[in-house]
Amino acid sequence: MNENGSNKPTIDNFFDNFDYSLNESLAKSIELLKTDDEDIKINALRYYSMSLYNIFSLDNIINNLTYIINNSIPNYKDYYYLGLCYFDKRDYANAIENFLKGLSLNERDCALSYNLSLSYYYNLEFDKAEEYSYKVIAIDGSILSTYQLLYYMYNNNFVEPERTLKIEQLLNIIDENINKTGNEDLLFLAANYNFNAGNFSKALEYLNRLIVLDNTNIDYFLLRAKTYFQLQNYVSSQQDIDFILDKDINNLDAHCLNVRIAYTANNITEQTLKSVDVVIENSDKIADYCNFLVFKIKAGILADKNELQESIECYTKALLFAEEQNDIAELYLKRADAYLKLDNLDLAENDILHALDINESDVNLLQKLLMIYAKQNRVDDAAKIIEKIKSIKEKQDQ
Numbered sequence: 133m134n135e136n137g138s139n140k141p142t143i144d145n146f147f148d149n150f151d152y153s154l155n156e157s158l159a160k161s162i163e164l165l166k167t168d169d170e171d172i173k174i175n176a177l178r179y180y181s182m183s184l185y186n187i188f189s190l191d192n193i194i195n196n197l198t199y200i201i202n203n204s205i206p207n208y209k210d211y212y213y214l215g216l217c218y219f220d221k222r223d224y225a226n227a228i229e230n231f232l233k234g235l236s237l238n239e240r241d242c243a244l245s246y247n248l249s250l251s252y253y254y255n256l257e258f259d260k261a262e263e264y265s266y267k268v269i270a271i272d273g274s275i276l277s278t279y280q281l282l283y284y285m286y287n288n289n290f291v292e293p294e295r296t297l298k299i300e301q302l303l304n305i306i307d308e309n310i311n312k313t314g315n316e317d318l319l320f321l322a323a324n325y326n327f328n329a330g331n332f333s334k335a336l337e338y339l340n341r342l343i344v345l346d347n348t349n350i351d352y353f354l355l356r357a358k359t360y361f362q363l364q365n366y367v368s369s370q371q372d373i374d375f376i377l378d379k380d381i382n383n384l385d386a387h388c389l390n391v392r393i394a395y396t397a398n399n400i401t402e403q404t405l406k407s408v409d410v411v412i413e414n415s416d417k418i419a420d421y422c423n424f425l426v427f428k429i430k431a432g433i434l435a436d437k438n439e440l441q442e443s444i445e446c447y448t449k450a451l452l453f454a455e456e457q458n459d460i461a462e463l464y465l466k467r468a469d470a471y472l473k474l475d476n477l478d479l480a481e482n483d484i485l486h487a488l489d490i491n492e493s494d495v496n497l498l499q500k501l502l503m504i505y506a507k508q509n510r511v512d513d514a515a516k517i518i519e520k521i522k523s524i525k526e527k528q529d530q
Contacts, residue, residue, distance in 0.1 A: 190217045208237035212244055219247065224255040242268050246278055253281065258289055266305075273309030276317055283325060299329055310338075316345055323355055332362045350376050350383065357389055366397045387411050388422040395425050405433065415449075424453035428463065440470045461490040465497060477504050493524050 197214040200206070211234030218227035231248035235241065249264035262285070268278045279302065286298040306322045309315070323338035339356040346352065357372035370393050376386040387407040394404035411418055411426040418426075431446030447467040454460045468483035484501045488494065498521050505514040 190221055193217050206233075206237070208234040208241060208244065210234075211237070212241070212247070215244075215247060215251070219251055219254075222254070224251045227251040228255065240271055242272050242275060245271070246275065246281075249278070250281060253285055258285060261285060269305065269309070273305075274313055274315045274318060276321055279306060279318075279321060279325075299325070303329065303331070303334075316342065319345075320352065320355075323352075323359075327355060327359055327362075332359050335359050336363070348379075350380055354383070354385055354389075357386070361389060361393060361396075366393050369393055382410075384411065384414055384417060388418060391422065391425050391429065395429065400429065404429070420453040420455065424450050424455070424459065427453065428459075431466065435466070435470055438473075440474050444470045457490050461487040461494070461497075464490075465500075468500065472500075472504075477508060480504055495521055495524055498524075 194214060194217050197210050197217070201210050201214070211230045215227045215230035215234065218224070218230060228248060228251045231244050231251060234244045235248065238244065245264045245268045249261045249268065252258070252261035252264065262282065265278050265282050268275055282302050283299065286295055286302065290298055303322065303325060306318060306325070310318050310322060319338050319342050323335045323342065326332075326335040326338065336356065336359045339352055339359060342349070342352045343356065353372045353376050357369045357376070360366070360369035360372065369389070373386050373390045373393065376383055377390070380386070387410045390407040391404060391411060394400050394407075408426045408429050411422060412430060415423055415426075427446045427450035431443045431450060434440075434443035434446060444467055447463050447470065451460065451463050451467075454463055464483040464487040468480040468487070471477075471480035471483065481501065481504050484497055484504070487497050488501070491497065498517055502514055502517040502521070505517060
């Protein structure tokens, strides 16, 4: 019996008590549709439509909900689900219309406001998307998807300087709601967004608070390690990486950062080399810069062991991932050195010329090229290089 003393199903019965499987839901609603009671039929049709929604019979749902709205006192959830159907059909104008009608019946419903803001976003009405997103935040400041929509919209649809101003405004609002709620998920979101915005000290503040709340969460430690790295606090960054690898030896992000710390601090250890090998084994899953570093480090280690052919192979792979011109020139030079040790003068010359294409005034490169020409008895080519070196040095002395 419901609160009105009746045994009739209420709207809440149909929308809030989904204790059935899909098949049971459909069967129950179809059975109720056979009744002569018009109120039960309307509610059964709602139930039937929501069951259909889960199997994406969108046109049937739209027809059913339209019938309900036209033949009964509409419930805000009727407009909500009708709006969702139009949204799934990418008919954003009709989705907006129905979400607005739903809000006219329940203006504090966050699901309606959020989906309305999302529809406005896809309809390229960014001001409206922003307006209704902030309405959601005003009602419930802990809904992460609202902040995520705003952050994505500002990053991808606004230009400087407005983009930065909007993101700073959003970060301030997130900070206010963190202070009100202490929500852990919101803290982590704020840490990530501040990290991405280059506000590393602020990100560190949030991460330290998070780790006090949960000192076992690897994601918190990993982002803090990255933050310490950006702040050039390599000791603290390394401590967090050691903690992560102790808990999860297969964490590829931690291995990558372990390599970056060692490379930047010029402190290659046995632990670094273990991380190098792990990253190389998983090269297809790793970002280009980390691949560049590990193959460069591995090539250097192999060259020091006089395993020259293997080092050449690693330098070649490092070149595939290098992006900075100076890095590319350095790799060509190091690979040329390995070729020279193997007395492969032609390939060494080829690499030196590639490096000179990047930095034609590098005297060290020119001297190596001169040595190759001397070994090959190429007198005229050697003379040209000598003149070029002389000209560069004269300019440097001026």
